[in-house]
Every structure is written in structure tokens, then in C-alpha cells.
Amino acid sequence: MNEGMNPPQPVPAPKTPKARVLILRSNPIAPDPRVEKIARALNRAGYQVIALGWDRTAALPVRETAEGFEIQRMPIRAEFGSGLANLPNLLRWQWGLFRWLAKHHAGFDVIHACDFDTILPALWCKRRCGHAVVYDIFDFYADHLRRTPGWIKGLIRKTDLACIQRADALILVDDARVAQIAGAQPRRLSVVYNSPEDAGPERTAAWTPSPVGELRLAYVGLLQVERGLFEVLDVLARHPTWQLELAGFGGDEAQIAARVEQMPNVRFHGRVTYDRALALSQSADVLFATYDPAIPNHRYSSPNKVFEAMMLGKPIIVARDTNMDRMIAAANAGLLVPYGDVDALEAALRRLADQPDLRRELGANARRAYEQTYSWQVMEARLQELYAEILGLEGGAA
Numbered sequence: 001m002n003e004g005m006n007p008p009q010p011v012p013a014p015k016t017p018k019a020r021v022l023i024l025r026s027n028p029i030a031p032d033p034r035v036e037k038i039a040r041a042l043n044r045a046g047y048q049v050i051a052l053g054w055d056r057t058a059a060l061p062v063r064e065t066a067e068g069f070e071i072q073r074m075p076i077r078a079e080f081g082s083g084l085a086n087l088p089n090l091l092r093w094q095w096g097l098f099r100w101l102a103k104h105h106a107g108f109d110v111i112h113a114c115d116f117d118t119i120l121p122a123l124w125c126k127r128r129c130g131h132a133v134v135y136d137i138f139d140f141y142a143d144h145l146r147r148t149p150g151w152i153k154g155l156i157r158k159t160d161l162a163c164i165q166r167a168d169a170l171i172l173v174d175d176a177r178v179a180q181i182a183g184a185q186p187r188r189l190s191v192v193y194n195s196p197e198d199a200g201p202e203r204t205a206a207w208t209p210s211p212v213g214e215l216r217l218a219y220v221g222l223l224q225v226e227r228g229l230f231e232v233l234d235v236l237a238r239h240p241t242w243q244l245e246l247a248g249f250g251g252d253e254a255q256i257a258a259r260v261e262q263m264p265n266v267r268f269h270g271r272v273t274y275d276r277a278l279a280l281s282q283s284a285d286v287l288f289a290t291y292d293p294a295i296p297n298h299r300y301s302s303p304n305k306v307f308e309a310m311m312l313g314k315p316i317i318v319a320r321d322t323n324m325d326r327m328i329a330a331a332n333a334g335l336l337v338p339y340g341d342v343d344a345l346e347a348a349l350r351r352l353a354d355q356p357d358l359r360r361e362l363g364a365n366a367r368r369a370y371e372q373t374y375s376w377q378v379m380e381a382r383l384q385e386l387y388a389e390i391l392g393l394e395g396g397a398a
Helices: 031-045 083-107 117-129 150-165 177-179 229-238 253-259 274-282 304-312 324-329 340-352 356-374 376-391
Strands: 019-027 048-055 063-065 070-075 110-114 134-138 169-174 188-193 216-222 243-249 265-269 286-289 316-319 334-337
Touching: 019 083, 019 117, 031 188, 031 274, 031 376, 048 083, 070 083, 070 274, 083 110, 083 117, 110 376, 134 150, 134 324, 134 376, 150 316, 169 177, 169 243, 169 253, 169 376, 188 376, 216 229, 216 274, 216 304, 229 253, 229 340, 243 253, 243 340, 253 265, 253 304, 265 324, 286 304, 304 316, 304 324, 304 356, 316 324, 316 340, 324 334, 334 340, 334 356, 340 356, 356 376
Parallel strands: 019 048, 019 110, 048 070, 110 134, 134 169, 169 188, 216 243, 216 286, 243 265, 286 316, 316 334
Antiparallel strands: 063 070
């Protein structure tokens, strides 16, 4: 060997993952902030992660690599929010999952099933192949259906409660939802709030509040009339100098998009990436999540936009009797209005438009609540601890 030359260094062996995790989700994960956060959290803890989603457009890439994990998509054309008319497509999705799991079962150890429309194939795979199953309920399915007869909802509820008891662990997005699954006895239960990863102070540093009397609003999420969107549009029609950044997709997208076409103070962005969603929320003075409490899932809701408002230090307006009101009132992080009351909504928005100091105070309270109670750092530790318990590992973190 020539003097002065370094000897060849051994190539480090690839790190063996703690376990291989498959996440199942009945949307294309394009984006799905909660699925992506869970995947990154598990990846950081030393797990190998694949997320399998349902591409109802059949137009997205079948496979792509995200931050530390892989996304695969099953292209099955279907519409959102079409009720029983969507049943054949839902059955095709279920059958597709059964076939995919049967073919690829050797490639993973844990199935992380998101919502009822993925849990039955996951439990079948558990029984057939011995995989551990984590059941993550974002929305209780029977209470989420909008156009389905009551007897079918009852059957789904009974089946769902049985599935909860057969899974190795249950994750709920809010402790209030324990009442929603009354009658089930999960083997393990963890509450992982749908809070965002902390984007840091730079998210608010460049923000310039609107002057007195002006207001910028933002909404990014599912486009359904039961989320108070038409009421907000009615208020915006009365205040043409107020601005709304609107983005998302869903069953009522065409109806909502048609309305905003005639409103120059509303910009509709359609489906956006999560980074773009945060940027739109960052640019606003106020966010809102005014869901209809007559819908059972809304009475237990704690949507990610509430926690995004907290993380960004933004005040938020929420409807009363939706569980969000409890969290926002406790943190003094926004204003509460009765659902569907356009005049009350207008009064709340006018108050925030006329009082920039109130906006700043509520926003500061929101950020404090995020840091002390709802941060994703806390949620990630809960998730990792749950997986460590299921798999009999020492400690949840990497």
C-alpha cells in the first residue's frame, strides 16, 4: 500500500428498522397532513413506512417518495360525497385492499388503518398473517356519512365497535371522542391530537396585520356546506373590502366554486399542498372552523385547522357545541358563534376587524396553548410510546 493513502473504510451496514409499517388511507395522500406526520414520526423513531392511498382521480403517480417514506396509490375512479351511489366504488376499494394485502403481506409487520373504510381488510390480514393492527379513527364513520339511511349507519356502527375491540390499539384524535365509541373496549387507547408540526416563529415573523376595519380570512379544508362556508360568503358579500383565501376539495366543491366566481374578494385555489395551505393561513388575520353541530362528528371535532391556528398564533372563529368551542374558550384563543347565524358571525368578524389588539391577544394565547398542550412534539412521543408497547420494544423514541 502506498504511504499517505488512507485505507478503505468499511461501508456501514444499513440500519435494520424496528418494524415495517403500512399505513392505509382512503384518499390519495396528496396531501394528507395527519398521515404524513404519522409517517415522518414513525420514520424518525426507526420504523420503515409505506403509505397506501386511494386515488379517486386515477391521475396521480402510482408511486412516489416522500420525506423518509414511500407513498403508493391505488387508482380507482370515484366521486367524493355521492352517498350510496358511491357504494360500488367503495366495494372496489375494499376488494383492492384485500388483494393488495394478500399479495404484499410479507413486506410489513404493522398495519396502521385510518378510519373504518380500511379496517376490515387490515383485520383480515391480522387474522390470516398475524400482523399487528393500529386503528386510527380520524372521524367515526357512521357519524360521518351524510346521505346514508339510518339502518345502514347503525349496522356500520355495530361493525365498527367490534373492529375497535379486535385491533391491537386504538388512536383517537380527541379525548372527547371516547364518548362517541361508547360500548367498545379497546385493548389500548391513545389520544393523538391532529396538531401540526411546529413551523417555527418564521411563519409569523413576516406577517403584517391588516389595518383597523380591514380583514383577511383563510379556509383550507374539506368543501362541504355543513362547514359554514356559505355563511362566511354571505358576510364577505356585505364587506367587499374583506378578503378570503379559500382552498380545498370535497363533495360540495362545484357548488361553492360557482358561488365565489361572482365574488372578487374571494380567491379560490382548489386543492393545494400542505405548505401552500400553511402559507395561506399564515397570510390571514383570522381563521374559521364553523362546523354544524347537528352532525355527530362535528360535536366531537378537533380539526387540524384549529391546531394550525394555534401553531401560527392566529385567532380562530368556531361554532358553539362542536368541541372546538371548549378548547378555544379554555385557551381564550378565538371567538365562538352559533352555527348558521350570519349576523353573529358578521359581528364577531367586525369585532376582530376593528380591534387589532384583540387579534394579537387571542393569537398570542393560541400560540401559548400550542406550545404548552397541543404541540406535535408531545403527540409524536405518544405515538412512539404506543408502537413500542405494541411491539414490546424498549422506549418509544429512536
